[in-house]
Amino acid sequence: MGERGETSSMGGGSDGAMDSFTSAKKISKRPKYSRFTQQELPACKPILTPGWVITTFILVGVVFIPIGLASLFASQRVVEIVDRYDEDCIPSRFKDKVLGYIQDEKTNKTCMRSLIVPKLMKSPIYVYYQLSNFYQNHRRYVKSRSDKQLRSNESMWKTTNCEPEALGEDGKPIVPCGLIAWSLFNDTYKFSVNNNPLDVNKRNIAWDSDREHKFGSDVYPRNFQSGGLIGGAKLNSSIPLNEQEDLIVWMRTAALPTFRKLYGRIEVDLEANKKITVTIKNNYNTYDFGGEKHLVLSTASWIGGKNDFLGVAYLAVGGICLFLAIAFILVYVLKPRPLGDPNYLSWNRNQAGRWN
């Protein structure tokens, strides 16, 4: 980089000398012809003719609108029940001292909610908890884990990034260490329909790759939540980490401060207008930072959960393209101009002397 140094102004001297030394060979300096060096490679030169423009716009519109309709339709078919319970699950006498209530281990945190199924929900029905204003993507939080420790028992001591949840009071490492694990979500839900309990399958809610490669089968919780400050859920120290799926799901940090995480699956169909009773253990403290808690029951279609945005966006873009196509046709009709009008370009001698 820097300056390109032409060695010296006298470099030519030696060049010239070299010429005479090599003159026996008499190499011509004529550049060799190739389409590459002459910049004549065969090329396609697309230009924006009205035909192309209109075709492109219409094509995009024609492709996008059906996609939009299909996604919107799919989204509409998804049945979703969302229930915010963080406020309602505080008993009225604790309304003024919410924090005291949630932080006190002795208070009864059980809370009953009833949900009405609006439409037939085919199994599997996914149960999510949704938190908001919870910055799982905060840099301090994201970094506060030890992948090595999670993976194998030997790396138990590798707790570099886990401070302040690295070592327990006995000076031994916490497994799993770090803020993420420490703040594990600990509300629990029990569902029943007409007093018949609904089973929630909590198996297989985490990614296979996590279970198999990131969380070791020989790693058992140790020293977890044993400190003075208890963050969230406790773990059964007899179950290896790779089977603690709630933890694994939680440890996959969310991208945005409002997020859902899979809690489990209900593997029976729910009829419309059925009333589901949910028994919630409202343990998790979102009140400190003003986060909301929602319980979500949702079916899934090919686009996943209920999400109109995709369909609307596709329709919008498709619509805009069609509109632009029409606009362009109008412009084309109203202001026809042969694109390559040579008159414009022919050099007018009298103009040449002028400034532009």
Add this chain to the structure above:
Amino acid sequence: MTRGLRRMLHLSKLYSFSCFHQHGEDKHAQIGRRGYTRIVYCNDPDNPEAVQLKYKGNYVSTTKYTAANFVPKSLFEQFRRIANIYFLVVACVSFSPLAPFTALSVVGPLVLVIGGTMAKEALEDCRRRQQDVEANNRKVEVYSRTGTFHETQWKNLRVGNVVKVYRDEYFPADLLLLSSSYDDEDGICYVDTKNLDGETNLKLKQSLDVTSSFRDETCLREFTAKIRCEDPNDKLSSFVGNLHYNGKDYPLSPQQILLRDSKLKHTDYIYGVVIFTGHETKVMQNATHPRSKRSKVEKRMDKIIYILFSALILISFVGSFVFGIETRRDLVDKKNRRWYLRPDDTTVFYDPTRASLSAFFHFLTGLMLYGYLIPISLYVSIEIVKVLQTVFINRDLRMYYEATDEPAQARTSNLNEELGQVHTIFSDKTGTLTCNSMDFVRCSIAGIAYGRGETEVERALVARRDRPSEAHEISNEVIDGHGNAVHSGKPIGHSVVKGFNFRDERIMNGRWVEEPHPDLIQKFFQVLAICHTVIPDVDRETGDIYYEAESQDEAAFVIAARKVGLEFFERKPTSISLHELDYERDKNIVVRKYELLHVLEFSSSRKRMSVIVKSEGDLLLLCKGADSVMFDRLSKDGRLFEDETRDHIDKYSQVGLRVMVIAYRELGQEEYEKWEEEFLKARVSFSADRDALLDAAADKIERELILLGATAVEDKLQEGVPQCLEKLAQAQIRVWMLTGDKLETAVNIGYACRLLRQGMKEIVITLDSPDIKQLEKQGDEEALAKACLESISKQIREGKSQLTSAEEGAMECGLIIDGKSLNFALNKHLEDKLLDLAINCASVICCRSSPKQKALVTRLVKQKLGKTTLSVGDGANDVSMLQEADIGVGISGVEGMQAVMASDFAIPQFRFLERLLLVHGHWCYRRIAMMICYFFYKNIAFGFTLFWFEAYASFSGQPAYNDWDMSFYNVFFTSLPVIALGVFDQDVSACFCLEYPLLYQEGAQNKLFSWCRILGWMANGVGSSIIIFFCTTNVMVEQAFRRDGRVADFEVLGVTMYTCVVWAVNCQMAISINYFTWIQHFFIWSSVAFWYIFMLIYGYISPTISTTAYMVFLEAATPSLLYWLSTLLVVVSTLLPYFSYRAFQTWLQPMPHDRIQSIQQECSEIETSKDKPKRPKEHTKHCES
């Protein structure tokens, strides 16, 4: 006498004796003092005293680095660039916990970039080293104590060695000439100094008398001497020293010094003593690093970098500000807000109690995180692109000149795009517009004009008068398949004999004897054959005679004389011999010898040259000179044909020919002897006014001349010059001709090369008026200067009003100004007015201008207008102009290397300038401009997604993507298509560039790199980032993103966003380029493909390495339809704004290239549908094969 004469002949021309004597004496007194301390022990380098002096050997190294200092020095060079320092700081900080990503992912690319550039430097240096090695290992014969010469390598030479250099060999070091094998024992030799000063004429060197007898090896055995001389310096034409030999001191002058890199000519061998070696030689001392020029685009790019730096600081500040507030709120009254972050027990980086400090540290993190706004790879990519562009320039067959075997040569890659922005061209005349080869075309002898055939100028004159019909015919010269101009009519520049383009059957083939005055005709050509300083060079094998002439017109004269039967074939110090046609007797060829008595040589003040010869008892003075001095010197009887001759001379100079008046006189023996005595007295005098005395003496004999006639020599235009200039004018590039010629010649050449055109109004500014002349004679300098100034400012005012009236009448103006006026016009008060006038004229001609004035004019336009200037020239006198201008273009091949060495681009022919500017310049400008815009676009689009993500991560500094994905963004996923854009993109093909020169204005007016456009692209980048971020987050996040109910987490969102970015920027590239070869396709689509492949591979390797990217793509993203659909949605919506803008803009407000593209499209359609005759397109003549 013999030797004296010969020396006179050349030497006084090379080194003014008077000058030498005046200053040389003082300097010789200084020997031994400071600056003059060098001592050389001749032929005795092993002398203990010599060894003690420790002069360096003859080893030469021109490399920038050595093995030892390469690393530190090149690193230092690298980090002189502000952006690199920024990256270095980032890399250092990345090892601290501040870093948002792993250190390796920051350091890796930096090392790659720096390492790459260093490798390039190393490679270039290696090449230089090879040249050095080659030079150092050349062989030379050196004398050894054993009494014989043996061969050794250049690098082994030491100060004091005696060397033997053969004919046509280069001198290995600066030598003192001891003796030479040339002719007699006078120790002279000829030297070719083309490599040093660019002058093509041979120089004569002469040894001291005391040493000139060392003709063989035995003589050298006893030779030892001591030279005391000046220290190494860079003055090529001076040398001070003396030779202490046999107890006596002999002064040395440059006359005895043979410089390294010059070449021995016409002499079988010489002996010399090495005085300066290696880097101490004058040529190496002269080696300078040329000032590095930077293009306007690059300067503007720096500004953009500053803008981006500010943007970077601004968003980092915003980020850290919000972060600080959020962090402070985390712990209020010992109560944790976001308890999951443990604000009560944290490090300084997140400490709520020291929130401002945390915010400051976070600011540093932000600088790193948003560092993508300042692309690390931009400089490297531009560097690569520019080097490849120069390859295209160097390899362009249409800028290769067969005759001299010279291709165009980009000597620097810094200025490629500047070629596309040229506003004004300053052109030298001689050697640049004209060939600097003189053709003898006309003569007037005894009042009769001879010579037919049209000169280029005449053709142009005809065209001027009879426009447009005939002019059209001339301009019909078409460009053939290889872009060479083919002239209609008689091919110019292909006359059978070089320097001779004379057609007249009355004179040729010996027919002149039948003309009315054969005796005068014979005299006339005798003058031409004898009165000159040409040296004949007889080819020993074929017997052909070549002439070695200092000025081209003398060669033309000698050739002309030969053509009519007076062949000059031998020059001896005392005589000149001709083969002459004896017309009076039997018309046989006889050898006639003319005894050369004196040469009264040419000087710019004398403007004439004479020789005094003796032939068959007659004493003759033969004289040729400029018409302005010659007519005053004619005798009464000698004016017989004066009127006719004057008439002819007028005609000749009107058509741009150089005129010389030829005269002679017969001398009486007595008169001559009297004069010679006086002359010799003047010559031996060593007083300061020796030159004046000599001139006065010469003046006395050059009188009472008898007029013979006049010659007219054509200064030939180079091939294709008028066509090229016309094209440049069409491209609205202003061309100024700066020449040392006189006004009339300059104007004529101006018309010939169509700088001035029919119907143009000439505005002439000159001091050639009677009043001024009157004042000059009075000699009152103050009054003169005042009068001149007034006159000039009045003329400029008048010119301005002429201009306005011409503009009303839709006429163009041409400004002609002479050097003397320029001196006054270039002062502070007038230069603005002059410039104002000049820039409104279509062409400007400055005649009689000195090299310095050329540079001043260039600087004036460059600085006052702030537009790009280009200077083109071929000789040493153009060097200052070439260096002053934004771009210096040297014409290579003819006049030595000086101009080429000082230039940025070298082309073998002026006409290639057209292609260099209109095609390469336009393309390079367009490519670099687009490339930079796009580069910023893609980095802003990427960098801002990070920022939006931050906004949703409470500005904690967490990057949205995996570390390595981010580091590879600029290296693998987006860099190759940009490079392809920078190297290959063409808006329209070369022939359409030439067909529609107006296209060039896009560059000259900087339309493609205007702030509007740059900011537009940046806004597009921000827009794309918004679309990418908000579409992907809204589509993916929160609800399940696949059928199995799983939700997208941080990693999946990152991958999706990244995929969208890669697609969007690459597709944006695809819709903004105009030229798709397979290379573009390959680079663009393989970049996208590579992202997927990378994700597959990177995601597949162990999670220890891939961390957050492990299996994300394969397991999570691929099976999700939403992932693919969001890619499609995002890509189309990011492209939509630009695409619709372009669609409407090309239709409603097309730029020139849009229009030309559609013409090109139409043409190719017509061609493919084969109905050409249906639509004959006049405007595509360049492009029809």
